[in-house]
Amino acid sequence: MANTSIGPGMAARQDTAEAAHATRRLLQRHQPGQEPLRVLAASGQLGYGIPEASFHRGMARAPHLIGCDMGSIDPGPYYLGSGEMAAPSAMVRRDLALVLGAALTAGVPLLIGSAGTAGAAPHLRATVKLLCEIAQERGWSFRLATIASDVPVDLVQAALQAGQLSPIGPMPLPSGDEVAACTHIVAQCGTETFERALATDPDVVLAGRACDTAIFAALPLMLGYPAGLALHMAKIIECTSLCCRPGGRDAMLATLDLHGFTLESLNPDLHATPASVAAHALYEQADPFEVEEPGGTLGLREACYEALDDHRTRVWGATFAEREQATLKVEGAARVGARAVLLAGVADPTLLQQLPEVLAAVQAKVRALLPGLWTVHPHVYGQGAVRALPPAQRSVREAGLVLEFIAPTAEEARTVAGVFKQALLHHGYPGRVATAGNLAFAFTPSELDAHEAFRFVLYHVMSGVDPASVFRIQTLEVGGAAAPLH
Numbered sequence: 001m002a003n004t005s006i007g008p009g010m011a012a013r014q015d016t017a018e019a020a021h022a023t024r025r026l027l028q029r030h031q032p033g034q035e036p037l038r039v040l041a042a043s044g045q046l047g048y049g050i051p052e053a054s055f056h057r058g059m060a061r062a063p064h065l066i067g068c069d070m071g072s073i074d075p076g077p078y079y080l081g082s083g084e085m086a087a088p089s090a091m092v093r094r095d096l097a098l099v100l101g102a103a104l105t106a107g108v109p110l111l112i113g114s115a116g117t118a119g120a121a122p123h124l125r126a127t128v129k130l131l132c133e134i135a136q137e138r139g140w141s142f143r144l145a146t147i148a149s150d151v152p153v154d155l156v157q158a159a160l161q162a163g164q165l166s167p168i169g170p171m172p173l174p175s176g177d178e179v180a181a182c183t184h185i186v187a188q189c190g191t192e193t194f195e196r197a198l199a200t201d202p203d204v205v206l207a208g209r210a211c212d213t214a215i216f217a218a219l220p221l222m223l224g225y226p227a228g229l230a231l232h233m234a235k236i237i238e239c240t241s242l243c244c245r246p247g248g249r250d251a252m253l254a255t256l257d258l259h260g261f262t263l264e265s266l267n268p269d270l271h272a273t274p275a276s277v278a279a280h281a282l283y284e285q286a287d288p289f290e291v292e293e294p295g296g297t298l299g300l301r302e303a304c305y306e307a308l309d310d311h312r313t314r315v316w317g318a319t320f321a322e323r324e325q326a327t328l329k330v331e332g333a334a335r336v337g338a339r340a341v342l343l344a345g346v347a348d349p350t351l352l353q354q355l356p357e358v359l360a361a362v363q364a365k366v367r368a369l370l371p372g373l374w375t376v377h378p379h380v381y382g383q384g385a386v387r388a389l390p391p392a393q394r395s396v397r398e399a400g401l402v403l404e405f406i407a408p409t410a411e412e413a414r415t416v417a418g419v420f421k422q423a424l425l426h427h428g429y430p431g432r433v434a435t436a437g438n439l440a441f442a443f444t445p446s447e448l449d450a451h452e453a454f455r456f457v458l459y460h461v462m463s464g465v466d467p468a469s470v471f472r473i474q475t476l477e478v479g480g481a482a483a484p485l486h
Contacts (some may be wrong), residue, residue, distance in 0.1 A: 020145045021108040023219075024201040032224050032258055038063040039216055041237040041252040046070040046095045046112065047087025053484045054241075054250035054266035059102050061253055061266075066103050067215045068095075069238050071114030071123070073331055073456075081123030081183050081333035081454030088094040088335075089130075092116075097134045100204065104140055105210050111194065112203045112216050118208030118331075119149050120184035122393055127206060134477055141479025142203035143323030147193055148472040151330055155465065156458065163463040168329070171459045182332035185458060190294030191231075192326065193471045194218030200475045208471075209331065212238035220256055222343075231298045232318035233261045234292060236280050244270035260306060260316030273312045274305035294329070296322040326467050332458030340372065340413035341452040342403040342421050342480060343446055344439040349396050350431040351438055355380060359403075361426045366416065374416045375406035401439070406453045417447035 013122040014240045018331045020028065030037065041065035043050050047070065073079075073200065075086045103110035116123025124146060157176045159165045159401065167173060179185075186209035192216045207215070216234035221227060241248040243263065250267035263272040281288040281300055291298040306314050345354055359378050379385040379402040382395035404422065407413040425437050432438075 010123060021201045022103070022107055025107065025200050026109060026219065027222060030064060030223055035257045036257040037220055037223065039065045039066075039220070039233065039237065039254045039256060040070070041216065041240045041254070042099050043068045043243060043251075044082040044097060044239045044249060045072065045087070047092035048093055048095075048249075050095050050098055050265070051250045052098065053271060055098065055102070057266040058251040058253050059106065061219075062106070063108060063253065065109045065111065065219050066099055067111045067113075067238070068099055069212050069215060070112050070127070071117040071209070072116060075117065075393060077125075077333035077454040077456045078187070078451060079333060080118035080120060081111065081335060082452060083120055083184060084117075085123060085126060086117040092127075093130050093184050095221060096130055097138070100131065100134060100140070100142075101138070104142055104203065106333040108221070109198070109202070109219065109425065111207075111218070112205065113207045113212065113215040115206050115208055115209030119188065119207070119429065121148065121150050121208070124148060124182075124206070124208045128476070131204070131206070131393055135160055136195070139479075141477070143201065143206045144206060144476045144478050145197040145400050145472050146200035146476065147153055147189055147197050147207040148204070149186045149189055149210065149470075151328075151470055152220060153180050153182070153185045155183065156185060156332070156462065156469070159462045159464065162464065164329075166461045166463070168461060169457050171456070173460075174457045178228075178334065179332065181211045181334040182457050183335060183454070185330060186469055187330045187331035187462070188294065189330040189466075190214045190219055190326065190469065191218040192295060193467055193473075195222055196471075197473045198222060198467070200282070200406075201472065202475060212293075213293060213298075215253075225256055225258065227296075227320035227322075228298065228318035229256065229259075229261060229316065230235070231291075231293060232300065232315065235298065236263060236277060239280070239283065241265040241270045241272075242283070243277050245276040246270065246475065247276075249459055252295050254363065260314055262312055262314045264312045268311070271311050273401045274313050277313045277315060285469055289403060294326045296320055311315070316363075325463065326338050328462045328465055328467060328470065329337075330458050331456070331472075333454040334457045336453040336455050337406040337408050338413045339450040340405045340407075340410070340417040341448050341450045342405070342417045342426075343435050343448070344399070344401045344403075344421070344441055345398065346401060346439060347398045348433075350433070352383070352394075352396055353431060355399070357423070358427060358429050361422060362427050365427075366420050367422050367442045370388075370413065370416055372407065372416075374405060374412060376416070376420065377404040377406070378402075379404065404450070410449060414447060414449065421447055
C-alpha cells in the first residue's frame with residue numbers, strides 16, 4: 001500500500017506492502033502481563049447513530065482495538081429473508097465512517113460483526129460496498145478481511161437427516177423442503193473463525209452473521225488472556241452502556257488484565273454498578289449462570305463484581321468449559337407472501353366484548369367473496385397484542401386493530417384488506433347501536449402495503465460440522481486500485 005492520506009483532521013499513516021497491519025502490530029507489541037488491554041465497544045447496533053462525544057472520549061483513552069456489533073435477528077425474519085438492512089443507509093454510512101476513520105488514525109484493529117443486520121451474503125456485500133465508497137471518498141487505504149457466514153442448503157438438510165439439528169426453544173424441526181425454501185441461511189461464527197480472519201493481518205474484520213461475543217473476545221484470546229474473562233467481558237460490552245444505570249447506547253470501555261476486567265461507560269452520566277453489570281447476565285439469557293458459545297460454555301456462577309467507585313465496576317471469576325466439537329447456531333427465513341396491513345380503532349364497548357367472534361364472522365364473509373391462499377392475523381392492541389391478557393384486564397373502552405393480511409401477491413393482499421375493512425366497518429353484531437360504522441381510522445388509506453412477509457424456518461443448533469468448512473474468509477486491499485467484492 002502506498003502513502004495513505006487519512007483526511008482532514010486526521011493523522012496520515014504510512015504502510016508498505018511489507019509493513020504490519022493493525023492486527024499484527026497489536027499481536028507483536030502487546031504483552032498481557034505488562035499492560036492491560038483496552039477494548040472499546042463503539043456500538044451495540046451500528047447504523048442507528050453512535051454518540052460521538054462518548055466515542056471520542058473512548059478514543060482519547062488509546063484503546064487497543066475497536067469492536068462494533070452491527071446486527072441481530074431481533075428485528076424479525078424480514079431482514080434475513082429479504083437481504084435488506086434494518087438500519088437507514090445514511091446512518092450506516094455515517095457510523096462506519098466514524099469508527100473506520102478512528103481505527104485507521106489510531107492504527108488499531110476494527111472488528112465488526114453481523115454485517116448489515118442479518119449477516120447474509122447481500123448484507124455483507126452492501127457493507128463492503130459502503131466501506132469501499134467511504135475509503136475512496138476520503139482517500140483511505142486498509143486491508144479488509146471478510147467472513148462469509150452463509151450455509152449451503154444441502155449441508156443443513158444433511159444435518160437434519162443425520163439428527164444433528166436441534167431446535168432452540170419452541171421451534172419445530174423443519175422438513176427438507178422447508179429448508180430448501182429459505183432465501184438465506186446463515187450460521188453464527190465464533191471466536192475461532194475471527195481468529196482465522198485475524199491471522200491474515202487485517203486492519204478491519206467484517207463478519208457476516210457472528211456471535212456478539214466473538215467480536216470482542218477473539219483478539220484477547222489470541223493474545224493469551226483467559227477465555228472465561230475474555231468471553232465474559234465480551235458478553236457485557238457488546239451492548240455498550242446497556243449494562244449501566246441508567247442504560248444507554250454510549251461507547252463502553254473494558255480494561256482487561258490476566259485476573260479480571262474493569263467496565264466504564266464513556267458517558268459520565270451512565271454508571272456501571274455491580275448490580276447493573278451482574279443483571280446483564282440475564283440479557284437475552286434463560287440461564288444467568290451458563291452462556292452457550294460455539295466452542296463451549298461460559299460459566300458465571302463464580303463471577304464477582306466490585307465497585308471501584310460510583311462509575312466503574314471490576315469483574316472476575318468467570319470460567320469457560322470447552323466443548324469437544326464446536327456447534328453452530330443456524331438461522332434461516334423463507335418467504336410467506338406479500339403483506340398488507342389494515343389499521344383501525346374500536347371504541348364501542350359492545351363490539352370490544354365480542355371482537356374475536358366478529359372478526360371470525362367477517363373473515364368468513366370475505367372468504368366467500370375472495371377464495372384463495374390468503375390469511376389474516378389480527379393484533380388487537382389493548383386486548384393482548386403485546387402479551388396475553390386475561391379477560392378481566394382487557395380494555396373495555398378502546399382498542400387498536402392491526403389486521404395483517406398475507407397473500408401470494410401484493411395486489412391480492414391489498415384487495416383482501418380493502419374488502420375486509422369495508423365488511424368489518426358495517427358488520428352487524430348483537431347490541432350494535434349505530435350503523436354508520438364500527439371503526440375509526442387515523443388516516444386514509446387505512447390499508448397499507450407492508451413489504452414481503454417471511455418466517456423463521458431455522459433457529460436451531462447444528463452439530464457435527466467443522467466451522468472452518470462453513471465460514472469463508474477473503475481479504476481485500478481497499479483503497480488505491482482495489483475494487484469492491486463481487
